[in-house]
Amino acid sequence: MKNSKMQNILLSTGSYVLLLIVSLFCLAPFFFLLQSSFFPGSEMIRKGITFNVDFSKMNFDNYKLLLEGKDGIYLYWYKNSLIITLLSTVLSLFLTSMVGYGLAVYKFKGRNLLFIIVLIVMMVPVEILILPLYKLSITMKLIDTHWGAILPFVVSPFAIFFFRQYAIGLPKDFLDAGRIDGCTEYGIYFKIMMPLMLPAFGAMTILQAMGSWNSFVWPLIVLRSNEMLTLPIGLQSLITPYGNNYDLLLSGAVMSVIPIILVFIFNQKAFISGLTVGGVKG
Amino acid sequence: MSADVVRTPGLQPKKVKRKLKFKQENVAPYVFVLPFIVSFLIFFLYPIISTGIMSFQEILGPEDVKFIGLKNYQNLLNEHFYNALWVTTKYTFWTILVLIPLPILIAVLLNSKMTKGSNFFRSAFFIPALTSVIIAGLFFRLAFGEQETTLLNSILGMFGVPPKVWLQGKNTAMFAMVLLCTWRWLGVNMIYFLSGLQGIPTEQYESASIDGANAWHKFISITVPGLKPVIIYVITISVYGGYSMFAESYTMFAGPRSPGDIGLTLVNYIYQQGFNENNLGAGSAVGITLLGIVMIVNLIQLTLTGFFKKESE
Numbered sequence: 258m259k260n261s262k263m264q265n266i267l268l269s270t271g272s273y274v275l276l277l278i279v280s281l282f283c284l285a286p287f288f289f290l291l292q293s294s295f296f297p298g299s300e301m302i303r304k305g306i307t308f309n310v311d312f313s314k315m316n317f318d319n320y321k322l323l324l325e326g327k328d329g330i331y332l333y334w335y336k337n338s339l340i341i342t343l344l345s346t347v348l349s350l351f352l353t354s355m356v357g358y359g360l361a362v363y364k365f366k367g368r369n370l371l372f373i374i375v376l377i378v379m380m381v382p383v384e385i386l387i388l389p390l391y392k393l394s395i396t397m398k399l400i401d402t403h404w405g406a407i408l409p410f411v412v413s414p415f416a417i418f419f420f421r422q423y424a425i426g427l428p429k430d431f432l433d434a435g436r437i438d439g440c441t442e443y444g445i446y447f448k449i450m451m452p453l454m455l456p457a458f459g460a461m462t463i464l465q466a467m468g469s470w471n472s473f474v475w476p477l478i479v480l481r482s483n484e485m486l487t488l489p490i491g492l493q494s495l496i497t498p499y500g501n502n503y504d505l506l507l508s509g510a511v512m513s514v515i516p517i518i519l520v521f522i523f524n525q526k527a528f529i530s531g532l533t534v535g536g537v538k539g
Numbered sequence: 540m541s542a543d544v545v546r547t548p549g550l551q552p553k554k555v556k557r558k559l560k561f562k563q564e565n566v567a568p569y570v571f572v573l574p575f576i577v578s579f580l581i582f583f584l585y586p587i588i589s590t591g592i593m594s595f596q597e598i599l600g601p602e603d604v605k606f607i608g609l610k611n612y613q614n615l616l617n618e619h620f621y622n623a624l625w626v627t628t629k630y631t632f633w634t635i636l637v638l639i640p641l642p643i644l645i646a647v648l649l650n651s652k653m654t655k656g657s658n659f660f661r662s663a664f665f666i667p668a669l670t671s672v673i674i675a676g677l678f679f680r681l682a683f684g685e686q687e688t689t690l691l692n693s694i695l696g697m698f699g700v701p702p703k704v705w706l707q708g709k710n711t712a713m714f715a716m717v718l719l720c721t722w723r724w725l726g727v728n729m730i731y732f733l734s735g736l737q738g739i740p741t742e743q744y745e746s747a748s749i750d751g752a753n754a755w756h757k758f759i760s761i762t763v764p765g766l767k768p769v770i771i772y773v774i775t776i777s778v779y780g781g782y783s784m785f786a787e788s789y790t791m792f793a794g795p796r797s798p799g800d801i802g803l804t805l806v807n808y809i810y811q812q813g814f815n816e817n818n819l820g821a822g823s824a825v826g827i828t829l830l831g832i833v834m835i836v837n838l839i840q841l842t843l844t845g846f847f848k849k850e851s852e
Contacts, residue, residue, distance in 0.1 A: 293681070371575070387810065412578035532727065
């Protein structure tokens, strides 16, 4: 008996040690990025990210640079990120919820084929299409514009899939009730069904906004001039082999992460439910 | 019978109305799905076809295009492409080897009622997934710097190991990239496995306890089989996440090029061919090859999960 008790204590101590080490690994980068953002960039070139800090050199200058450095370019990036995130989230939710609803509620010719196509598109990585999409964007005059960053991926198959899974569970009686009341099909959707789908909108708003705020590969290709870049691409452009921009880079990185972490702290459930619906359906 | 006859006159006007509505009901579904159809045709089907065609062409300028058959594919048989394929495959292999067992272990620990503070841990593990790849790239680039004082080198120093030039060596750079990937995706995979664990009925564990099974036995004979669908799903997304890796290497090496091509992935190769060498044909051939790899992985996954069986029944 005593033996198994000892074993249990060892086992649970071991598991806490493991959990603590892994959470340290997950959280430490945030701490070190924050810490480094209070030191001049020259320190970063000399030492890299380090335990070995010289507290006498600590100051807030890097955060002043966000407003003034390089003619205030950081504010342009922030503005671009906000505009693109807002537009693409609103547009994406509006369009993909309609498609998901249509696929879930109606029986029509080609529905199964369309759904299979949604799944196929979901399975193809964006990265494969960068060259032809770049060529297409030149023809459509989308290069270096906000719409260029938004349009190609705004009708996200993942969001369609998510809304479809949600809408399948909606009570069909409302549909007939609406028809008897003389609603058009669109009226039924906007007045009756869409309000019922609000929880799904909540989860998707957060996931889409996060995806678009963090989006990297496509904006890297379609946005060209410095004033048009989004935060991730702008920050990326500051990383050079000579490492001479760390002042602005580190404070800028910190300020780009903070909004998302705040949203996460207040909406944890939405993040997690958004990930798991259907994700694990095989 | 007679009741039917009585009702008939009343039905007449309704029928007309219903016919009109019937029409609208027929059109409405297509209006709802129209955004997807349009987006699919313009931003998916057309680019796929166009990259397929380009992969058989030599493109010297907008007007100067020549069909050259399979030559772009034959040209792929060079050491840069082999290297990119090898780096990508190794990266995928290591990320799967780490990002399946570790998140399963963590999910099991967090799912156990004995673990206190599991909400805190769950959030802590998930937070890295909220960041853009540039944040991860920036941190790992600086923590793996070659100076003696960087995080990794000072940790080595504690054990008396001399500092390393991490981002110049093949194996050390691979280690850094896999660690970066682990940092960003651990929490996401953990969430998948947690939701998988919730689907395993607790009675199975209870009856196993009565039979005297220990924790390890229960894990092997109940947990792992119960998680099989999730494991297959996570392996699949890891394979095509791994094979389409680009941003991690791009941010870590500050661009598409890395010393001795140690960070050259297949998508990096597409990017280099397309944007640095201006060779859209060769880049497209890599893209089509990659598409083939991803599609094979998907087919295997769908077969393993019995998708085709369900369809044919």
